[in-house]
Amino acid sequence: MKTLKYALAAGVAVTLLSALPAAAQFTERNIRLSNGVNEDHPNGKGVDKFKACLTEKSGGKMKVQGFWGGALGGDLQATQALRSGTQEMVVTSSSPLIGILPELGVFDLPFLFANEKEADTILDGEFGKHIDAKLEGVGLVNVAYWENGFRNLTNSRRPVEKWEDFKGLKVRVMQNNVFLDTFKNMGANAVPMAFGEVFTALETKAIDGQENPFVTIDTSKFYEVQKYLSVTRHAYTPFLVLYSKKLWDGLSKDEQAAVRDCAIAGRDEQRKASRELGQASLAKIKGAGIVVNELNEQEANRMRDQAKAVWEKHAATIGPETVKMMQAELDKMRKK
Numbered sequence: 001m002k003t004l005k006y007a008l009a010a011g012v013a014v015t016l017l018s019a020l021p022a023a024a025q026f027t028e029r030n031i032r033l034s035n036g037v038n039e040d041h042p043n044g045k046g047v048d049k050f051k052a053c054l055t056e057k058s059g060g061k062m063k064v065q066g067f068w069g070g071a072l073g074g075d076l077q078a079t080q081a082l083r084s085g086t087q088e089m090v091v092t093s094s095s096p097l098i099g100i101l102p103e104l105g106v107f108d109l110p111f112l113f114a115n116e117k118e119a120d121t122i123l124d125g126e127f128g129k130h131i132d133a134k135l136e137g138v139g140l141v142n143v144a145y146w147e148n149g150f151r152n153l154t155n156s157r158r159p160v161e162k163w164e165d166f167k168g169l170k171v172r173v174m175q176n177n178v179f180l181d182t183f184k185n186m187g188a189n190a191v192p193m194a195f196g197e198v199f200t201a202l203e204t205k206a207i208d209g210q211e212n213p214f215v216t217i218d219t220s221k222f223y224e225v226q227k228y229l230s231v232t233r234h235a236y237t238p239f240l241v242l243y244s245k246k247l248w249d250g251l252s253k254d255e256q257a258a259v260r261d262c263a264i265a266g267r268d269e270q271r272k273a274s275r276e277l278g279q280a281s282l283a284k285i286k287g288a289g290i291v292v293n294e295l296n297e298q299e300a301n302r303m304r305d306q307a308k309a310v311w312e313k314h315a316a317t318i319g320p321e322t323v324k325m326m327q328a329e330l331d332k333m334r335k336k
Contacts, residue, residue, distance in 0.1 A: 025252040026061040033089040034078040039068045042277055043091055043239065046146055046270025053262035062255065064089075076100075083139040085246030091239050093148050095176060103134050105318040106326050110182040110307040113236045114300065116275065118333065119147075123238055127329045130322070139245045144263035146239035147274045148213075153230045154222055155209025156202070159293045160230035163187075163303045172198050172210040181310050182234065186303075202226060211235070215274075218281035223288040231294045232303070241266070 033050075037043050044066075051064040072078050072087065075096040081087035083100075094104040106112075113119040122128065123145040132142045153160055155169055167187035173179040175192040183190035191207055201207045202225040210222065211234065217223065241263045248256065286292055295303070315323040 024254040026058040026255060027252070029062045031062060031064045031088045032067060032072065033064055033091065034067045034072040034087065035091050036070045036075045037068070039066070042270050042273035043146065045273040046266040049269040050262045050266035053265045054258055057258040057262065058255070062258065079140065079242065082242055082244035085244050088244055088247055090242050091146060092242065093239055094237050101134055101138050102317060103131060103319045103322040105178060105314065106322050107237045108176060108178040108235065109311055109314070110234050111304040114233065118330070119236050121333055122329055125329070127326060130325060135242070136245060141243040141245050141248045142240050143243055143260045144241045144267040146241060146267050146270045148237045148239050149215070149274055149278060150233040151211045151213055151235040153209060153211045153232045153234065154217060154226040154228060156205065156225070156227050157208050159228050159291060160232065161293060161295065162299045163306045170208045172201065172207050178310065178314055179235070181313060182307065185310050186306065199225065214278045214281040214285065218284050223285045223290045227291060229285060229290050229292045231292065234303070
């Protein structure tokens with residue numbers, strides 16, 4: 001009888017144990033996370049949130065060490081370290097990685113998104129997953145899209161309110177074929193130039209204008225040597241939060257889920273910080289006396305139509321399937 005009681009008790013215990021959720025599997029890990037920007041950038045807020053979240057989810061086992069200002073190499077160099085499995089993570093702009101994955105060039109296409117809501121919807125939806133799958137094919141796991149932001153035009157000659165206003169302006173742009181073609185297509189004289197030379201070139205009138213996000217215009221004090229800021233939103237590039245595929249495959253399912261969840265928590269914090277800082281910079285620029293103009297919807301659409309030639313020219317290099325999918329997703333979203 002006792003034997004039967006012990007057997008029944010043991011059976012109940014096994015049943016109860018099997019009904020409990022399995023303990024989450026976490027291993028002691030030190031994750032090195034590289035950033036090309038400095039820690040006072042909005043990425044700093046995102047990384048802080050990511051670290052705190054991962055510490056909580058892993059019970060302190062997964063530790064994140066941030067490296068700033070390109071301390072582990074530039075964006076491309078750090079990303080190559082991920083591909084070889086010698087580094088865990090990097091937060092990088094999409095543009096430097098086009099040589100690794102040409103499809104990332106889709107984010108350089110002009111007048112891509114009209115506003116932040118469109119950008120968030122596309123990046124966090126099916127199109128973002130399409131790019132994620134392509135990245136895994138080159139040894140990279142993208143766990144979230146953070147914000148690099150919209151680029152806008154300043155110049156010393158006139159407000160740019162319609163695409164014809166670009167004509168004849170000598171504008172500094174990045175050494176990037178899509179950016180060069182974008183401004184040439186609008187009739188501007190696109191001048192590739194190192195960033196460190198821009199302020200002096202604007203001051204001496206060697207060039208008329210430049211294009212950058214509000215925060216860069218503010219921190220670089222371009223408002224001291226420019227008269228007009230046109231909110232063109234002509235380019236939007238995201239930050240990618242990448243993990244080494246080789247090292248990712250060595251993580252448990254629980255660890256992978258925690259990294260993804262925490263990168264998304266960091267994304268929300270980073271985007272919030274980026275947008276708040278952008279608005280604060282815009283207010284400071286206005287306060288400095290620069291004339292700011294917004295594009296009306298009709299003229300923004302005309303610029304988007306004018307830019308289609310650049311999309312068509314670069315579709316083959318970027319990947320026709322990816323460009324077509326981006327356009328289809330934008331059209332679907334805008335019809336709602």
